[in-house]
Amino acid sequence: MTLAVHPLVLTLFFPLVGFLALLLLKEGQKSALRWVTLIASLVTFGLSIWVTVLFLQNGKPLDMDLPWLAFGDLEVRLHLGADGLSIAMLLLTTFLTPLALLSTWTAVQDRVKGFMMFFLLLEMGMMGVFLALDLVLFYIFWEFTLIPMLFLIGVWGGERRIYAAVKFFLFTMAGSVLMLLAIIFIGFQARTFSLPELVGMREVFAESQMLLFAAFGIAFAIKVPMWPLHSWLPDAHVEAPTAGSVILAGVLLKMGAYGFLRFNLPLFPEATRTLAPWMAGLAVIGILYGAIVAFRQTDVKKLVAYSSVSHLGFVMLGIFSLTPQGISGAIIQMVNHGLSTGALFLVVGYLYERRHTRQLDAFGGIWKVMPFLGALGLIVTLSSAGLPGLNGFVGEFTILVGSFSSPALGSGWFAGISALGVILAAVYLFFMFEKVFLGPVKHAENAALKDLTFRETLVLAPIIALIFAIGLFPQPVFDLIQPSVDGLVQVVQSAMLALH
Amino acid sequence: MLLSETALPDPTFALVPWVVLIPVIGLLLNLMLGRRFNEKLVGAIASLAAGGSFVVAVLLTLALTRHPEGFTYTVFTWMAVDGLVVDWAFRVDTLSTVMMLVVSGVGTLIHIYAIGYMHSDVRHNGEPARFRRFFVFLNLFIASMMILVTASNYLMLFVGWEGVGLCSYLLIGFWFEKGKDGLGNAKAAKKAFIVNRIGDFGLLIALFIMFFAFGSFDFQTVFAQVERVAQSLPWVLPAMTLFMLLGVTGKSAQIPLYVWLPDAMAGPTPVSALIHAATMVTAGVYLVARSSPLYEVVPLAQNTVAWVGALTAIFAATIAVGQRDIKKVLAYSTISQLGFMVAAVGMGAYVAGIFHLVTHAFFKALLFLAAGSVILGMEHSAEHGAHGHAHGHAEADPQDMRNMGGLRKKMPLTFWVYLAGALALAGVAPLAGFFSKDEILTAAQSFNPTIFVLLILAAFLTAFYMGRQVLMVFFGKPRTPAAEHAKESPPVVTIPLVVLALLSVLGGLLNFPGSHTLGHWLEHTFHTVEEGHFVWAIAGGSLAVALLGIFIAWLIYGRKPQTSPKAHDPLEAPLGGLFQGMARKWWVDEVYQAVIIRPFEVFADFLTHPVDLGVIDGIGNGLGSLTRAFSSLWGRLQTGFVRTYALTILLGVVTVLGYITYLALR
C-alpha cells in the first residue's frame, strides 16, 4: 500500500488535517473552531474503526514500513503497526477525544483556537505512541505528547497550573531521557531501531538488559504512575481543565503500561522475569497506598487522581503476573479505567462548571437536586469499585486470578493483599459518593443547580453504554487482544525456559 | 447462543433465564417510562414482574418433579481467557428451585404490600415522586437474587452476591437525606456495603484458591475434583471453606460482620422484610449448603461454621432482649435465627437449615411487614389523629415500643397475624417454626452438646423477647396518644400479611416428620441427606423451653404492663449492668470504631500528610529546590563584569598552552 492510502498513516495524521483547517480560522470564530475540531476527531474515530475492521478481517496485524532517516547503516524508519493491543488503545484514544471535546464546549472560552489546536496535536501524538514500531519514532511521539499537555494544563488550568504543568513536564522528561539513552545504546548495539527485528535479535544486548529494563522501566513507571513516582499526578489532574483530565487519565496514563507491554516484556524477558516480583510489589503498594490516601482527600479531583494510582496498580500487577489472565485482565483494565475514570472526571467537571469548587464539603445532597447526574454518577462509581456486571470487575478479577496462580510471582500473597484494595476502593468511593450526592442539601447554592443538559448526557451516554457492555460481554475485547497476549506470554516463557 | 450440548430433558428448563429477565424488564419499564405512570401502575408492573418470576419458578419446579436430577442451562460464555472459562449458565435443581420459590414468592407478596406502604411513606417524607425509584430497586433486587440462586458457577453467584449488596445499599439509603443529622440513612447504607465488602474479600480469596486448585468455578467441575485436590493439595479445601465462611458472615450477618444489619433497619420496612429477613441474608446459608461437597471433607471448617452460627445465635438473642425499637428487636432476632441456620448447615444438617430458611422467610417477613403496619398506624394517628393537640416539638417515635401498647384492640388484624408470626418464631407447635427449629436442635444434639445447649438457650431467649415484644406492643393500655388513635391498615397492606400468616402456620407441613417432603426433594441435590429423625424428647423439650420463655415474659411484662412511655424496662433494675450491655448491643460498634476504624483513619491521615505530601512530594520539590540552589550558586560566575571574563579567558589560555608546552617539552 502506498503512503497516501495506508489506513494507519491516514488515521495517525488525520488530526493534522484538522490542525491545518484550524490555522485558517480566526480566534473570534469560536463555534467554527469547536466544530472543526470535533469533526476532525470524529473522522479520526471513524478511521480507527476502519483500521479495526481491517485487522479483524485480515486476522493478522497491520504493518507499514517506510525508510526515513539513515545514519550510515543505522536507520530510523517510519514503521507503524497495529495488533490487538495497539488497536484497543487506538480505539480508546479516538473514542475519548471527541467526548472530551464535546464536554468542554462551554468551559473553555478564551484562546479557544490554541486549545483546539493543542488537543488535535495531542491526539496525534498519543496515536503515534500506540502505533509506532520503531524505537526512535516511538520516542518522538512519546515526547510529542508532552508539549500539548504542558500547555493545556499551564494555560487553561486552575490556580496552581504553572506548578502542576512544570512538575508534570519535568517528571516525565526525566524518565524519557533515560529511555533515550537506552534507545541509543540498543541502536548502536543492534544497528537497527525496528522493534520486530530487535525482538528477534535480543542476544545482542542481552547482557545489559537489567539496566535497559530499568531505563525504559523508569520512564514508563513515571507515566503509569507507579508508586513512589506518582506525585506529579494529583497536581496535574487537579489543575488541568476537565477535557485535559479526561484525556490524561483516559489515555496518557495508559502509555506507560503500554510501554511495558510493548517494549520491556518482549525485549528484556529475562530481566522481566527476575524483576517481576519487585514490580508487582510496587504495584501492590500502589494499590493500597492510592486507595488509603484517596480516602483522606478533600478535593474531589485529587481523590479521583489517587484512585487512578490505585487502579493502575492493578494493571501493573496484572502485567507482571506474566500469565495470560493477568495480562489480558491488565489490558482490558486499561480500557476500563480509561472509561470509568474518564467518566468520573466528567461528572466532577459538570459539578465544577456549576459551582466552581472541587471541595467535597461544598456539596452534599446533590442526588436530590440533580437526580440524573446522581444516577449516572452512581453507575460510574460502581464501575470504579468493580461491581460485577460492570466493566471494572472483569479486569480486576482476571488480574487477581492471574496473579494468584502466577508462577513468575510465586506467591498468592500479591493477589491476596491486593484484594484488600477491593474493600478500600469501596471505602473511598462510597465516602466520595456520600459526601457529594447523599445527605441533606446543606448549602443554599446547591439547591438551585440544574440537572444534566442534552450535550452533557450525550457525552456520558456512550461511556455508560460501554461500561455495561464490557461488563456483560467482555469476550469480544478478550478475543481482540488474545493474539498479542499469547505472543507476550510466549516470549517471556521461552526466555524463562532458556534461563533454566 | 445456546451452548449446552445435551438436549433439554424438558423444554420448560429453557425458561430459567426468565426468572432473571422478567424482573429486569419490570425495572426497565418503570425506569424508562415510569414517570408517566401513576403509582398503581408502577406498583402493578413491579409486582407482576416479581410474580412472573414466581410463575416461572413454579413451572421449573413442576418440570423438576419429572427430572429431579436437575439441569444446567448455558446461555453464553461470559469470559474465556486461556484456562479461565466462565459461562452465564443457570442451574435448575431442587435446591435452587426452593430458593427461587421463596425469593419470588415472598418477594411478590412484599411488592404488593409495598404499594400501600410506600404510598404512605413517600407522603410522610414529602417526596411522592420517589415512589417509582423504590420499585425499580426492588425489581433489581429480585433479579440479582435470582442470579445468585440460579448460578451454576461460583463467579456468576458472586455477581448476584454483589448485586444484592448493591440493592441493599440503594434501599437502605433510600431516604438518603434523612436519618440522624440528615446523613444517618446514607451512613447506614455505606456501612452495610463496606462490611459486606469485607466478607466479599473473603469470598474472593476463596475464588482465587478455587481457580488455582480446580481450574474452574463451575459447581459440577469443582465438586467432581474434591477428592483429588484433597489428596494432592491438602491446604486448599480448608483455606477455601474458611475464607468462604468470611463471606458468609458478611452476607448472613454472623459474628464478626453482623453489625450492618441492625443499622440497615434505617431503610423502609418492606426492605427490611424482603432483603434483611427473607432473602438476601439467607444467601450465606445457601452458599454453604450449595458448597456441601466442599465442607463435607473439612471437619475443621464444619466445626467453625457451626460454632460461629451457634455463638451468633445466642449473642444476638441477648441483645434482642434489651431493644426498645420494634424493628431492632426483629433485626437482632434475624441475626439470631440466621445463626441457627448457619449452625445447621455447618453441622451438615442441610435439610434442616434450608427448612428453617424457608419457614423463617415466612414468619420473619410477616413480622416485619406487620411491624410496618404497626408503624404506619402510629405514624398516621400522629399525623391525622390527636386532634386538638398542638405538638410543637418532635412527636413520639413511631417505632419505639414504649410508645405503643394496647394495639390489639386498635389494629386487630395486625395483631392476629403478628401473634401467628411471633409464635412461629418462638417455636410453638404446631406452627412452622417449631418443626424447623426442632430439626436443627435434633441435629445439634448429636453433633456437639455444647452447641446444643447454646441453641436451646437461644431458643429460650427467642421466645422470651418475642413474648416481651407482643406484650409491650399489643397488650396493656395505649401509652401515648399516637397509640390511642391508631387505626388498622388498608387491605393492600393487610392481605399479604394474611397470606404470610397462613404460610407461617402451615409451613411445617413442608417437612413434617414422617413425610419429610422437603428432605426428599433436596436429597436429589445433596446426596448425603440423612433421614430427619423426630425425637420426642427434644421436640417436647424445645416446646417446653418456648412456652417457658413466653410465660416468664408474661410474668414480667404481661401481668403489670407499663403505663408510661418513659418508664424504665422492668428488667433494668434487677439486671443492672447486664441489661445495659444488652441494650447497648454489648458496645460492639464502639469497639470496632476504636480498634479498627479510628486507627485506620489515623493511618490514612499519616500516609496522606507526612508521607505523601511531606516525603514523596517533598523529594520531588526538594530536587527542584536543590537544582535552583545549584543554579544560583553557579550563576555567581556570571558577574556581568567584562574584565572578569577576560581574566577567565586568560587563565584558560595560559593553562591550555602551559599544558601543551609541558607535553612538548617532555
Next chain:
Amino acid sequence: MPLFYYLALSVIMFTIGVIGVILRRNALVTFMSLEMMFNAANLAFVAFAYHYQTLSGQLFVFFVMTVAAAEVAVGLALMVAIFRTKRSIDVDQLSSLKG
C-alpha cells in the same frame, strides 16, 4: 641582536597589554592595551621573520594591523553608542548580564 631580546620585549609588551585590559576600567585604555597586545604580536612576527629570513612573518603583520584597525573602529563605535545612554565609559558599569 639575538632573537631572544626581541621576544622578551614582545612578551613584556604583551603582558603589560594584558594587565591593562584586565585592570583598567576605562574602555579607551582597554582598547589601547589591546593595541599594545597586537603590537607585541607584530613584534614577535617580525623578529621571527628576520631571524628565519622569511617574508611571511612580515606579511602577517599587515593582516594583524588591518584587523586591529577594524576592531578598533567597531569597538569605538560601540563605546560611543553606550556613552549616549550610560554617560560613562566605565566598563564595570556594563554589568546588566549579571547572573
